[in-house]
């Protein structure tokens with residue numbers, strides 16, 4: 522591996538330039554001692570500053586399932602910039618936004634019929650939470666304000682998202698946020714090393730019923746969950762859990778939001794987690810894979826009748842039905858990328874490819890069971906999470922060391938908290954799965 526000064530020299534960067542960028546969700550002090558620079562990407566591989574090929578074991582950040590630098594998307598994006606680089610998002614439209622919205626509704630489960638564009642997962646969550654509250658207000662239920670999330674849930678980094686989110690360190694530094702409640706996660710001890718969906722855990726929904734009894738449904742706007750928790754380390758839902766969640770929400774007139782920022786667009790082997798698990802929410806959030814990671818874009822998707830509630834109670838026709846939206850909502854370049862990315866997914870039948878590769882990946886990742894420090898392995902589709910036993914007094918050290926060893930061996934995997942996450946490209950081959958799992962196993966065995 523190159524030294525820091527060699528990396529900087531090969532990227533033509535100075536120390537001052539390195540210092541200028543406050544990197545997100547990054548240990549800046551460590552990175553700036555040991556910079557890992559990626560200079561290009563194609564297909565399933567990155568090229569680093571040293572010219573090494575590195576396999577992309579998390580598809581970017583769950584974004585680039587179809588592979589990097591797909592020529593179809595690159596071409597669509599370049600053409601769009603030349604033709605219409607920006608158009609005002611408010612009060613005027615451009616055709617591709619409507620075209621993409623409609624394509625997305627076709628891709629979503631039946632009933633998810635209206636699309637509100639954002640630029641990220643966090644903004645999609647923020648939009649869903651605002652729409653949920655505003656919807657109840659439009660319906661005359663002004664006290665339905667409370668949100669219920671889940672422990673270990675990740676819903677982005679904006680205020681709404683960290684309020685409903687259930688990962689302690691993401692909240693602790695920032696002081697009070699929205700008043701929310703959280704039901705338990707579903708990582709039960711009896712489900713350790715479970716392949717796919719655990720058999721036990723659906724009973725945990727009784728906790729939601731207790732919470733509804735405590736606060737009263739008249740004060741609760743929505744429940745938000747990831748159908749499969751991603752950032753907390755890939756936690757597939759127990760069999761029957763989401764169905765019971767849907768039943769409880771329907772019974773008590775509480776909106777159900779599925780945050781599908783990771784599970785949407787193929788990762789699970791179906792178009793969405795909702796489709797995979799046979800449960801349709803009232804609102805859904807997407808981002809990441811929608812443009813194959815090329816241009817920032819997200820969306821909140823909901824039912825026609827939720828949309829109509831705003832239209833019918835919107836005041837005079839020239840008035841805004843909801844004062845919410847982003848300068849870059851439905852950006853023409855993002856829409857062009859989204860349309861091209863959907864073409865790629867469909868033409869290459871990548872969603873069914875995920876389903877057909879998932880069993881091989883499942884066996885492969887679970888073959889690591891018994892390796893030192895691995896306390897749990899979970900998987901679904903082309904996603905997997907490994908829980909790593911903490912080193913004494915150093916809860917997050919080992920996952921970091923494992924990810925760095927993998928990087929040195931030519932494999933990018935994500936570490937966070939006590940987890941290693943894998944999110945394979947949809948085009949992955951069996952030999953690539955073997956090499957990745959071997960490298961990961963070796964990296965763990967090499968720990969002191």
Ligand code: PMP
Nearest residue numbers: 641642643675676677780782783
């Ligand atoms: N929700 C979920 C389920 C996510 O996984 C993420 C990102 N990992 C987000 C929201 C936030 O997305 P973004 O980083 O694009 O704001």
